[in-house]
Amino acid sequence: MYKSGQRQHAYDNKDISLVENNGLLRYPSALNFYDRPPQFDVTVEEFETTAMDRLRVLAEIESSLARNRTWEELKTATYNQYMKYVPLHTNTYDDTEEERRKDHLGHYVLRLAFCRSEDLRRRFVKAELTLFRVRYEETEAMDREHFLSSRDFNWIPVTKEEKVQYNHGLYSMYHAFRHEQDRADAFEKEKFYKVKWTRVPDLVEKRKVFLKGGWAYVPGREQSSIVFKEFEVELERALETTARLIPRLDEDSRLIPVLDNLSQGFVAGVASEWTNATEPGSSGEIRAEMVDDLAKKHFPMCMRSLHENLRRDNHLKHFGRLQYGLFLKVLGLSVEEAIAFWRKSFSRVTDDKFNKEYRYNIRHSYGLEGKRANYPAKSCLQILTPGPSDVGCPYRHFSSENLQTALLSMYSQQGLKSADLPEIMATVDAGHYHVACTRVFEMTHAPHGVAKGEGIGGGESVTHPNQYAARSMELAKVKNEDDKMVE
Amino acid sequence: MSIEADYDHSLPEVMLTYYRRLYPFKSVFTWLNHDHTPTRRFTHREWAFTLAGDVYLRYNSFATAEDLKKKVCQLNPTRFEIGPVYSARPGDRKTVRAGVFQPLQRELVFDIDMTDYDPIRTCCSDAGICKRCWAFITAAVRVIDHAVRSQFGYEHLLWVYSGRRGIHLWISDREAMDLTDQERKAIVGWMTLINSGRESSQRLNVRVGSRPLPAHLQEVYETLSPTFVDLILRDQDLFATEDGFKSFLEHIPDEEIVKKLRGERELMSSSKQIWDSFTEKVKGVAAGTSRRNVLSAAWHDIQIYYTYPRLDAEVSKHRNHLLKAPFCIHPKTGRVCVPVDPERIEDFDPEEVPTVAQLLHELDSLSKAATAIEDGDSSGHHSDWEKTSLKPYVDMLNQHASRLMEKTRLEKRATGSMAW
Structure with missing residues (x-):
């Protein structure tokens, strides 16, 4: 320049x-x-x-x-x-x-x-x-x-003599135009450039250039490949x-x-319209960018802990993906958004690997591959009695100390206080994990007017993570509308 | 002493003797190191050992060839593998910051294995190999060797017999050693015409429409076409089998001809007849028509399909892939993984490769003769291979290594004079 x-x-x-x-x-x-x-x-x-x-x-x-x-x-x-x-x-x-x-x-x-x-x-x-x-x-x-x-791109123009010398080879790799005459004419006019083949690996991989002694002979119309690689x-x-x-x-x-x-914004996957990405759109659809925020506000502990593991490791193991993926599906994430969500979350995985190893599984869980079954999300009962490699319910499977720390770090922003812990731990110790989860729901949704004993509506206790999240989102929406009315 | 010892390669003491007295550590060192004094290419190199009972030890590294020998004799592995040159000594990897320990360089390697040829060979399957199926490897070596030299311009190629049913290629040119994973993937893409595995019955995708083959594949075709006749039609007689015939028909993009061939199936007993009949029918279609063009393209492509090398792509794509070191003993056959001269690949017979038992017997008769003449000169142990049938193979590696060292010497002189 x-x-x-x-x-x-x-x-x-x-x-x-x-x-x-x-x-x-x-x-x-x-x-x-x-x-x-x-x-x-x-x-x-x-x-x-x-x-x-x-x-x-x-x-x-x-x-x-x-x-x-x-x-x-x-x-x-x-x-x-x-x-x-x-x-x-x-x-x-x-x-x-x-x-x-x-x-x-x-x-x-x-x-x-x-x-x-x-x-x-x-x-x-x-x-x-x-x-x-x-x-x-x-x-x-x-x-x-x-x-x-x-700008000097360091390419060597191929001389006339050289073009004649490798005429056959160059022409056999020249695939512009459908008609043979057009192709021959264009070839006649085409300028070739030679570069070390490593500068155009994409062209080499697809066998689109003539190669001789480590040099790639790139036709003018493929020049952009060199430019992009150089960039x-x-x-x-x-x-x-x-x-x-x-x-x-x-x-x-x-x-x-x-x-x-700035870099934090990029890590969180700044949405193009990030200011309003936090609320479900008018059609109620949920987009990949919104999951972070929804997790903080509305997810039960099992799903929040999966979400945080995912954010921390940029990865989740198979059963974690299955449990969390199906939960998100029922929550309303479309398959396109799910793929976008997982693609972004697995930031350390290459595109190649993602497409090969994960895309199929995601589509499978949406019933678009394999036996095309519509898999339901796991209920609390299934989560509480996990197989050997399942993730399980935090209220049951976390140690007492871990559970308390996790509870505070996840829900203190929504009004859970350390004074509430003994009550929760007492129910956990008694083996009433549903009750513990329901209590947390009540406590964290007290600002929305949920009283003790009301559960997730009409005194019902939590039996399914999606029930928890759906009710929580519903309450938030009602509150939102109320607020608007007041204005 | 009169009883001939039974040197079974599965016995630990047999392997130990082989490592102590015969394995050419020095030659392997110079080949990997490109120099007399140890460089990063050796000291930062990963070695992985497979011990009896499936114990696998990764991330070993050594300062010198002697260190390596000491460790090998101490562990007495069934085999060992060579990995990449890392940014730090693999042995010290836990002391460096995570992320700093990265593979930097690695010979560009190719692995061809007979198992990938199972759909197109009739003589053996799976682990089996005979002189007849070795012809597939011969064809593969000729194609790959030529492509690497003429298209990519690499010169320092070492072909190594894998000890049973395959062959490895190690390319040690500096540029090749520096290739990134992405570039390795590109080379593999360039070389791969047939995806092994599920899609193996698909047709080749080597041309645009029915245009002539790209020049380099035209050359490949000319190399492989005689092999097709000799190997597929005569020797393997592939199309005479039920499956072979079925898959052959799948390659013909013309309903009518397929139908006719199927009808004539009963009358034809050999692959040669089937192929000739197909050729006749292609010729019967008026020249210059697009149908003829499509068919004649397919006629060429079929010959390439049945003879073109099947590469194990994953081995080549990543720098940190480990590959068995030359001169290891194959645990199943007891044969030594010896270098192979690509110029004389036709003459190579895997069954003539020395086994560890044979070599130790040679040593025995040698020591008997030696003690008869003079008493104990035990200092000469390290070059015992010179007196066995291992010699021509070690010589081959040494010559290869000395070409690499010559290159290093010239490079040093060039940079030296520039610094001056």
């Missing part, structure tokens, strides 16, 4: 306003490889808002990937999202300079926020690469050419370098909290 020395130049003129001095030279293309860090002043506020806006776009991409959307759907969704939050037009638009500056800045702030762990880096690279690909495809051919020539590799490398340097940033106490906040 810059010739060497230009950076120095830009730096010298730092205090003079950017647009006048550097004009379009600073961002000659809407596409950016982000080779150079931004060299301008920003306010802390801009630092944060720019990053937040970009994060919304990346979150949309992540959720599209997790939902297994097709490339076209993903492209549209991403395009709309970035036009909304970090608009970036090709050369025709007036205010490109400002847009591109924002794009540049946002990218670099997020680099700082997401360079800190292997997991964050991987997810960040994937999302950024997808964003880059979407934009690359949106960009018009001429601007793309311009962008490609502005990925460069970004990975840059993030690792940043990770090593970041401790030095500690001096600036203003930025650290901002960065922490």
